[in-house]
Amino acid sequence: MGINAHFELGLGGFSLDAGFSAPGRGVTALFGRSGSGKSTLLRCIAGLERAPVGRLEVNGEVWQESGRGRFLPTHRRPIGYVFQEPGLFPHLSVQRNLEFGWKRIDRSRRRVAMDQAVELLGLGRLLGRAPGGLSGGERQRVAIARALLSSPELLLMDEPLAALDLASKAEILPYLERLHGELAIPVLYVSHAPDEVARLADHVVLLQEGRVIHQGGLNEALTRLDLPLARDPEAAAVVEVRVAEHDERYQLTYLDFPGGRFTISRRALTPGQRLRLRIHAQDVSVTLNRPGETSILNVFPARLREMAELNGSKLLLRLEVGDAILLARITRKSADHLGLRPGQPLFAQTKALALLN
Structure with missing residues (x-):
């Protein structure tokens, strides 16, 4: 039907x-x-x-x-x-x-x-x-x-x-x-x-x-890197998450997805509730090794699936994080410095998350 x-x-x-x-x-x-x-x-x-x-x-x-x-x-x-x-x-x-x-x-x-x-x-x-x-x-x-x-x-x-x-x-x-x-x-x-x-x-x-x-x-x-939405200045991925628990000491809320657990500021959400996160490509960065001393809480093992040129200075990365897909927009210089290539294991880190609902 x-x-x-x-x-x-x-x-x-x-x-x-x-x-x-x-x-x-x-x-x-x-x-x-x-x-x-x-x-x-x-x-x-x-x-x-x-x-x-x-x-x-x-x-x-x-x-x-x-x-x-x-x-x-x-x-x-x-x-x-x-x-x-x-x-x-x-x-x-x-x-x-x-x-x-x-x-x-x-x-x-x-x-x-x-x-x-x-x-x-x-x-x-x-x-x-x-x-x-x-x-x-x-x-x-x-x-x-x-x-x-x-x-x-x-x-x-x-x-x-x-x-x-x-x-x-x-x-x-x-x-x-x-x-x-x-x-x-x-x-x-x-x-x-x-x-x-x-x-x-x-x-x-x-x-x-x-x-x-x-x-x-x-x-x-x-x-998908060959489609116009991924190349839009506001390009973002959407990840389905489930509210796991709240951390009252630090006023945080934890959201689980197949690639790990997101941490956001405390929200009035019900454990078990299902939500969508919108993660902008400009807010995602990559590193070859898991960061040690960092203030960024949302860091996940990832795999680089595809790369595409946006312009002379920027590249767009399609990252697999568990069963989820994220986009990252980085400079060509950064990609060359890291020696990025499709299939490579990485760590993805995101600075900002938008709770859609």
Whole structure:
């Protein structure tokens, strides 16, 4: 069960020829620069653009197959669609906005209950208010809840945070993570922001000039040296960790992963809780021998798997640390001084860690 899509479409001077497969659960990010075809591909999936050549299958049901003349119109596709702008009805309260689609779904087909959507998006205190009195983040949370209450089999999100300021983005991201963790509805999430992809996605489809250049798991997309995300100035790897314990004496928290144990400042986390760490390539350095007297707490045995040139002075390293992959950005001079070569055992040390959730 999953999503299988392929569309070919010409729009003026732009050509889309993109196909991908995605899991039937979790968040799949459609990622690329502006103009790469992300939103056009999403509109094809929604049926808002009718591609002359196209096929779409969602969890075993064919919604579109141009070779057989099958095209399920948008209003018959069981989708929820969240745009950059919430598009709420200004004359209706939050409660009435939520009820608009929910009441039109037969009881037997309702997959999300009203109280579940309200609780997931934290809307309890907003139900009686008008959209005009809400912040941008609050309006977008209402729009997401309204989309969920249409009981979709597929949730489409087209850069839902693009119109929000940093504070509103920080407010809404934890709610999106809850959707990711608690609902079985697959999500296609369009974004050009690497930090959103790192925080939310399980699977990534990379687009460039209307073509899919890669699809696969999150960390592979982030760390493959031949892909654009690894070469971005903000390049980073994501590591799944489990909260191990707290050190009350030194006010530290320990996070376990297959390559060892990370140490971070004390956080209000529950032992056993699973989290994501984002580790920027610029914050990782390497050494041939385990450091002795050092203030850096996060040092791990590693193996250098690949090297790639970034420019005349910098190299990018792909490091294997247990089952995890890290990136390191170092100078060419440092690489020559250490005599680095693929396959070499090293020690990786990281100065900074970003807790994503």
